[in-house]
Amino acid sequence: MTESPLVGIVLVSHSGPVATAVVDLASGLAGGKALAPVAAAGGTPDGGLGTSADLIAAAARSVDRGAGVALLVDLGSAVLTVKALLAEDDELPPGSRLVDAPFVEGAVAAVVTASAGADLDAVEAAAREAYAYRKE
Amino acid sequence: MLDAEFFRRWMTATAAAVDREATRLTELDSPIGDADHGSNLRRGFTAVATVLEKEAPGTPGAVLVLAGRQLISTVGGASGPLYGTLLRRTGKELGDAPEVSAEQLAAALRAGVEAVTKLGGAVPGDKTMVDALDPAVAALATSFSAAARAAAAGAEATVPLIARKGRASYLGERSIGHQDPGATSSALLIAALAEAAGEDGAGA
Numbered sequence: 001m002t003e004s005p006l007v008g009i010v011l012v013s014h015s016g017p018v019a020t021a022v023v024d025l026a027s028g029l030a031g032g033k034a035l036a037p038v039a040a041a042g043g044t045p046d047g048g049l050g051t052s053a054d055l056i057a058a059a060a061r062s063v064d065r066g067a068g069v070a071l072l073v074d075l076g077s078a079v080l081t082v083k084a085l086l087a088e089d090d091e092l093p094p095g096s097r098l099v100d101a102p103f104v105e106g107a108v109a110a111v112v113t114a115s116a117g118a119d120l121d122a123v124e125a126a127a128r129e130a131y132a133y134r135k136e
Numbered sequence: 137m138l139d140a141e142f143f144r145r146w147m148t149a150t151a152a153a154v155d156r157e158a159t160r161l162t163e164l165d166s167p168i169g170d171a172d173h174g175s176n177l178r179r180g181f182t183a184v185a186t187v188l189e190k191e192a193p194g195t196p197g198a199v200l201v202l203a204g205r206q207l208i209s210t211v212g213g214a215s216g217p218l219y220g221t222l223l224r225r226t227g228k229e230l231g232d233a234p235e236v237s238a239e240q241l242a243a244a245l246r247a248g249v250e251a252v253t254k255l256g257g258a259v260p261g262d263k264t265m266v267d268a269l270d271p272a273v274a275a276l277a278t279s280f281s282a283a284a285r286a287a288a289a290g291a292e293a294t295v296p297l298i299a300r301k302g303r304a305s306y307l308g309e310r311s312i313g314h315q316d317p318g319a320t321s322s323a324l325l326i327a328a329l330a331e332a333a334g335e336d337g338a339g340a
Binding site: 039044048051052053054076077080081083084085087088 | 176209274303
């Protein structure tokens with residue numbers, strides 16, 4: 001393990017409980033001593049279904065250790081909101097990136113990889129690779 | 137020339153139109169969407185009207201950038217980043233000039249629509265807001281009222297289309313026969329522009 005900071009992960013879902021549960025699942029499966037910072041940004045601030053730019057920005061700031069932030073999203077407005085935030089220079093921490101990956105499998109891969117100290121490119125590659133895991 | 141006050145009037149007129157039509161927008165969103173378009177946009181544009189009154193930005197570009205940012209942070213559905221990107225991109229194109237011409241607005245709005253197309257991946261004919269905005273921008277060279285009529289016609293023309301973007305696209309051919317809610321609210325936005333210009337071009 002090096003001293004370099006870990007990549008942060010943000011999980012964005014239309015549902016607060018889904019985002020939180022996937023954070024728990026990915027963190028639990030990653031185990032290990034040095035767990036990468038992971039935050040949920042699910043639903044709207046009042047607990048409804050939807051996407052909140054403010055929750056996403058706050059989650060990204062909370063996991064930013066200076067090594068970049070990988071954002072995984074479920075669908076629709078979650079995708080569009082993260083893209084719209086990334087189109088601005090100052091809404092998300094430097095090195096923030098939308099990672100095109102399946103939400104659950106990609107989250108597990110990203111958290112495991114980031115916790116091992118991998119850089120943002122490697123975290124993104126691991127999450128994207130989860131698309132290739134066939135189930136039959 | 138169009139000053140910051142004109143753009144604030146445009147946003148206020150849009151907020152009033154969205155508030156007036158919120159029930160209809162949500163009804164259109166019920167068979168092919170998740171029945172939240174009217175309430176989401178009403179929340180967003182109400183917040184836009186409030187923040188514009190409070191902060192009173194001094195240039196056309198600043199009005200639209202602030203409005204766009206507000207929509208992205210308050211709407212909670214896909215229309216937030218889409219309309220937010222439309223207004224923010226348009227505002228950035230206008231720069232910090234204290235007044236802009238109708239031609240400059242038309243060019244800036246064209247860039248805004250292109251940004252929406254890039255963000256959402258929709259092209260004309262996909263049964264989205266682009267189907268109202270694209271003809272509106274083309275007609276803006278003629279007049280604000282022509283743009284409003286073109287947007288309304290574009291929205292109506294989405295009825296026979298198959299949705300190819302967003303949640304409605306899951307329905308495939310079952311989306312035929314319904315007017316797209318996003319195209320409908322886009323027509324309200326352009327009608328409000330004509331209203332702000334003092335041209336009654338909204339039509340039916």
